[in-house]
Amino acid sequence: xxxxxxxxxxxxxxxxxxxxxxxxxxxxxxxxxxxxxxxxxxxxxxxxxxxxxxxxxxxxxxxxxxxxxxxxxxxxxxxxxxxxxxxxxxxxxxxxxxxxxxxxxxxxxxxxxxxxxxxxxxxxxxxxxxxxxxxxxxxxxxxxxxxxxxxxxxxxxxxxxxxxxxxxxxxxxxxxxxxxxxxxxxxxxxxxxxxxxxxxxxxxxxxxxxxxxxxxxxxxxxxxxxxxxxxxxxxxxxxxxxxxxxxxxxxxxxxxxxxxxxxxxxxxxxxxxxxxxxxxxxxxxxxxxxxxxxxxxxxxxxxxxxxxxxxxxxxxxxxxxxxxxxx
Amino acid sequence: xxxxxxxxxxxxxxxxxxxxxxxxxxxxxxxxxxxxxxxxxxxxxxxxxxxxxxxxxxxxxxxxxxxxxxxxxxxxxxxxxxxxxx
Numbered sequence: 001x002x003x004x005x006x007x008x009x010x011x012x013x014x015x016x017x018x019x020x021x022x023x024x025x026x027x028x029x030x031x032x033x034x035x036x037x038x039x040x041x042x043x044x045x046x047x048x049x050x051x052x053x054x055x056x057x058x059x060x061x062x063x064x065x066x067x068x069x070x071x072x073x074x075x076x077x078x079x080x081x082x083x084x085x086x087x088x089x090x091x092x093x094x095x096x097x098x099x100x101x102x103x104x105x106x107x108x109x110x111x112x113x114x115x116x117x118x119x120x121x122x123x124x125x126x127x128x129x130x131x132x133x134x135x136x137x138x139x140x141x142x143x144x145x146x147x148x149x150x151x152x153x154x155x156x157x158x159x160x161x162x163x164x165x166x167x168x169x170x171x172x173x174x175x176x177x178x179x180x181x182x183x184x185x186x187x188x189x190x191x192x193x194x195x196x197x198x199x200x201x202x203x204x205x206x207x208x209x210x211x212x213x214x215x216x217x218x219x220x221x222x223x224x225x226x227x228x229x230x231x232x233x234x235x236x237x238x239x240x241x242x243x244x245x246x247x248x249x250x251x252x253x254x255x256x257x258x259x260x261x262x263x264x265x266x267x268x269x270x271x272x273x274x275x276x277x278x279x280x281x282x283x284x285x286x287x288x289x290x291x292x293x294x295x296x297x298x299x300x301x302x303x304x305x306x307x308x309x310x311x312x313x314x315x316x317x318x319x320x321x322x323x324x325x326x327x
Numbered sequence: 328x329x330x331x332x333x334x335x336x337x338x339x340x341x342x343x344x345x346x347x348x349x350x351x352x353x354x355x356x357x358x359x360x361x362x363x364x365x366x367x368x369x370x371x372x373x374x375x376x377x378x379x380x381x382x383x384x385x386x387x388x389x390x391x392x393x394x395x396x397x398x399x400x401x402x403x404x405x406x407x408x409x410x411x412x413x
Binding site: 070 | 354363366
């Protein structure tokens with residue numbers, strides 16, 4: 001597909017009202033990192049003032065994300081010392097998909113623990129530091145994946161053997177990240193994809209950043225697509241995985257055909273662009289939100305994606321071509 | 328910097344407790360004992376990247392002029408992001 005059909009890059013810097021609206025929208029939608037990546041790549045022309053403003057914003061968001069990561073690492077160390085099995089669900093776990101780029105700053109991290117030890121795990125985290133607000137705002141200990149109903153797949157009670165909870169067992173072994181001198185157990189790419197898909201499929205209005213997570217995970221070079229499908233099936237989440245992938249492919253108009261995207265299209269029983277015809281995210285900025293603002297961002301490692309961008313208009317209605325190349 | 332005239336140049340290594348996220352041309356870093364993150368310049372980020380394997384400052388010459396590289400190391404050291412190793 002000709003690039004010219006998809007790229008509507010503004011030839012020069014946005015006007016100040018457009019820039020203001022774009023920044024407000026990106027802040028609200030957790031897209032500041034992607035905006036900065038587009039600017040760094042030269043795909044979005046900025047005035048010096050806009051560049052300065054963006055640099056400050058990126059530093060703020062990335063810095064906050066590192067603090068969240070620090071809390072997750074600390075929590076993981078405490079849980080490990082207490083012998084509590086756990087997995088970091090998101091936050092720093094997303095480094096498996098995004099690397100160390102500050103594309104997708106985390107506002108909070110979820111940590112999955114066995115239901116039978118949830119209270120103990122929470123007690124180990126201690127009280128929130130004075131003046132920092134509730135610790136749970138940045139670090140959330142869970143007994144089940146967000147959006148997963150309680151029950152055998154949703155966590156349920158501890159196993160009869162008194163070992164790990166059924167969900168942790170059914171998820172399979174974790175991946176490990178070396179962070180801040182600690183070996184942190186995190187959900188593997190496949191597990192993160194299923195978890196992210198669950199959140200997307202269970203939400204009537206899906207933020208762009210979460211859809212991007214699904215796409216990023218699904219296109220990660222290290223992903224075992226068959227394993228992701230098997231895991232989704234084992235958890236009864238085949239439909240959720242297919243729907244989320246089809247939605248992401250439709251939203252970003254991904255040209256890349258992968259085993260997962262073809263499968264998702266078939267299972268979802270509709271074309272990806274039809275899957276994308278869900279309610280658009282709620283308006284996040286004031287009226288007049290910058291129109292046709294495009295951005296590119298680095299493609300997942302090892303994936304020959306040529307172009308990543310989005311077009312946003314009022315209410316962030318999105319038609320977002322990502323790739324202009326077919327594999 | 329603790330290395331000085333008359334001393335064999337030490338090697339520099341990343342502090343293992345630091346967290347770093349790369350931005351467009353630089354990085355944001357959180358040292359192990361820091362309560363706030365700080366931004367790194369492109370050169371500081373390049374030095375950080377290069378120190379994935381401990382190395383003497385002289386081995387970082389290709390990253391920039393020696394005085395600039397030395398200043399970058401000094402700043403990383405002051406932030407607790409790198410340390411000198413034997």
